[in-house]
Amino acid sequence: MRNIWTIFKREIRQYFVSPIAYLVAFAVLLLLGLSFNTDLDYRVANQLRPDATLVLSNFAFLMVFFAPLLTMRLFAEEAREGTLELLMTMPTRDVDLVIGKFLGAWVYYCVLLALTLVFEGALLSITNFGPEGFPLRSRVDIGQIIAAYIGIFLYGGATIAIGLMFSAMTENQIVAAFLSMAVLLMLWVGDIAGLVPASILSTEVVEALRVISLQSHYSSSFLRGLIVLEDMYFYIAIMVVSLFVTTRLVESRRWR
């Protein structure tokens, strides 16, 4: 337990001195800002209802590409640099090492997620708390926003855990990043497998793809303001399984 905290502290500190973490934060904010602005413009011009979760669904999609950049170094860099050897001779269980690193990355993810509150704040300041007579037609549902954040928080844990697993699989950070991007993208697009004609994919396969899709477990529940236990369990299960595999991968280094 104690060592999880020690590792966690080191990792989180590492994010704040690493240029990649800042670049990711910069890119995410920039892209979200652009899409937020365009969307708001469009809705104001067309007298549409504001969409408070658009930023979050975009954030979730961006994380398919950016979460691997946050996790790629966690084990791959240590293995390549050789710092893992000393770490693995400390009186620490391998699972503590994995959990500490996972929590460090997840918390940094949450920092990024917290940055998106800027957009929610901007939206609320012109809707719910905005001046009378502003052209946006209706108020946004704060409960829905809270549920959406819970969902994206859990989704992030799952993507980070998957990224961590690939980081433990190779000593090459680039390979780790691309493998996790590929897998995350496949898991993400599983949701739209339903668009494939039934003559190509049987309904059972489509259903299976949807069940393991990372997107379907937030898009139809959390983003609509629903907290569905089943979907929470799904993300928790992804985390547990990935962290278990990661621990085994780290342990397997000892046997090579």
Added chain:
Amino acid sequence: MIEVQGLVKRFGDFTALNHISFKAEEGEILGFLGPNGAGKTTTMRILTGYMPPTDGQARVAGFDVFEQSLQVRQRIGYLPELVRLYPDMTVRGYVEFVAEMRGLKNRRQRAEEVLEMVGMAHRAKSLIRTLSKGMRQRVGLAQALVHNPPVLILDEPTIGLDPQQVAELRTIIQQLGRQHTIMFSTHVLTEAEQVCDRVVIINRGNIVAEGRPDELREKVQDNTRVFVRIQGRFDEKKLLNMLNTLNGVEKSEAFQGGFVVTAKNNVEIRPSLAKAILEQGLNLLELRPLAITLEDIFLEYTRQ
């Protein structure tokens, strides 16, 4: 403190360690000698709990390195061969991080103490990436010492250092040897000779010799060799013939501007040798026993 019994490590078809056994007593400095690829690092990695052995047993401070790995790791300070530290951390930050991993309470104070001990206190606030190799080595030693472990395992601690740094590090190791059991590997023989109480020589995964440096020297020194330097006009062949016929001489050969004469069964040949040379009307410039160094022992044992 360290007990190794029939340790085997295989990597696929390659046998890195082939049933090695040795011991290190409390407070002893054990030198682990061998050419590159002999199995030194593998042995140390097994002892530090980094990798499990294929077969055999190793105990450190009474704990089995595989079954009770965490207890063993808590009692070992380890300096790996390539000291890899986190470049983005400060020296003190890193030592404190290790202290925290080791579960120490007074981390700041302990970090300052060990940095003082290895002479790095003045760079405590520097980033590790800015340090030279020798300095990193010292920080590596500092992190190995931070929890005051009963056993220190140092893998080639002096490699890549300049002569002065090497001398300083050796002094540190010797001082530490009073309170810690130290096992350190090297392929620099003079180092082992100067620093170690006992030496284990390993070659191709087998222990080929073990003992105090002077014991090992005696073992190899089965016949005394004498070095002679002569002044005057002489025919080398004739002189060698003459020397060979002397009582008690096994053989003689030209060597570095003089001759090396080997005696049979440790017979003292120096008086008769001197007399014979003077009788030839030649001047005797030098007559001394050839000292056997650990180098000779090492070559003797690791030949093939």
